[in-house]
Amino acid sequence: MQNKRNIDADRIVVKIGTSTLIRHNSQANLQVIKQLAYALSTLRKAGKDVVLVSSGAIGVGMGVLGLNQRPHKVSEQQAVASIGQTELMQLYSKALQEYGMVAAQMLLTRDVTDYPESHTNVMNTFQELLALPNAIPIINENDSVTVTEMDHHTKFGDNDQLSAIVANLIDADLLIMLSDIDGFYNANPLKVPNAKLIDQVHAIDPDIIELAGGHGSKFGTGGMTTKLKAAKMILKHHQEMILANGKEPSIILNILAGDDVGTLFTNNVASEGVESYD
Numbered sequence: 001m002q003n004k005r006n007i008d009a010d011r012i013v014v015k016i017g018t019s020t021l022i023r024h025n026s027q028a029n030l031q032v033i034k035q036l037a038y039a040l041s042t043l044r045k046a047g048k049d050v051v052l053v054s055s056g057a058i059g060v061g062m063g064v065l066g067l068n069q070r071p072h073k074v075s076e077q078q079a080v081a082s083i084g085q086t087e088l089m090q091l092y093s094k095a096l097q098e099y100g101m102v103a104a105q106m107l108l109t110r111d112v113t114d115y116p117e118s119h120t121n122v123m124n125t126f127q128e129l130l131a132l133p134n135a136i137p138i139i140n141e142n143d144s145v146t147v148t149e150m151d152h153h154t155k156f157g158d159n160d161q162l163s164a165i166v167a168n169l170i171d172a173d174l175l176i177m178l179s180d181i182d183g184f185y186n187a188n189p190l191k192v193p194n195a196k197l198i199d200q201v202h203a204i205d206p207d208i209i210e211l212a213g214g215h216g217s218k219f220g221t222g223g224m225t226t227k228l229k230a231a232k233m234i235l236k237h238h239q240e241m242i243l244a245n246g247k248e249p250s251i252i253l254n255i256l257a258g259d260d261v262g263t264l265f266t267n268n269v270a271s272e273g274v275e276s277y278d
């Protein structure tokens, strides 16, 4: 019999990565977007607070423009992102409409954590949106304005860290990180085919960081390292994160039903018999 987890989450942030949203031919994966819309709508209708952090602006923009390679120049990436973001939100809006939901786009910069006024404004927006019964906030980094300069860092780094910051900001119970891999392994499965899936992680220490190797897809940015940075922020705030495979986003519903899928990052020490890393 499959182990059950005790997942008690009323406020949930879901992050979906580029590698899950985009097919190898640079086209958006509509099946994934439709199923994601279904899962998020189901949770919202069940009274949960749900926020989506979605990557994919650059990946979708590459598809729109017929590019095979991610541009190297930052300004070109920003232009591609602004084209892709529009298309991505159209896809989400259409998919959510099927379930009576509306998409609410929020494009953030690090100002929301660095400047009290920006922080207050973004919190007010979250509060109003989460009070609406049929709105799903969909967040991405504001790629056309974020830069990292000597004296002003407006970039979050990547959407893995952005999703943890959002989870911290709105005091979410759970961050569900959907990627193209079943969870966190004891080595990069792309390089080590017999790598083993880890059920639970309780601390992000150098031994754990050592297990994250290399980048994933040609579209995504962070690979596993940035997911561990996100997990570290989550554990610091005594929240939980589950890293799972997003190829079937209905897995979100399995996660909330307590199914033992993916890797759970938690401060709560695992029950006996479950393989875990402290």
Ligand SMILES: Nc1ncnc2c1ncn2[C@@H]1O[C@H](COP(=O)(O)OP(=O)(O)O)[C@@H](O)[C@H]1O
Pocket (backbone or CB within 6 Å): 016, 017, 018, 019, 020, 178, 179, 180, 181, 183, 184, 185, 186, 187, 188, 189, 190, 211, 212, 213, 214, 215, 216, 217, 219, 220, 221, 222, 223, 224
């Ligand atoms: N220890 C590990 N466990 C699982 N995946 C790993 C590990 N180390 C590196 N990876 C790589 O990280 C990839 C996921 O990161 P990425 O492609 O950036 O995803 P996303 O687009 O979802 O953010 C996996 O496909 C895998 O190749």
Ligand SMILES: N[C@@H](CCC(=O)OP(=O)(O)O)C(=O)O
Pocket (backbone or CB within 6 Å): 016, 017, 018, 019, 054, 055, 056, 057, 058, 059, 081, 140, 141, 143, 158, 159, 160, 219, 220, 221, 222, 223
């Ligand atoms: N803002 C960028 C996010 C890039 C990013 O962090 O991607 P990923 O590693 O797939 O989460 C975009 O939408 O393309």
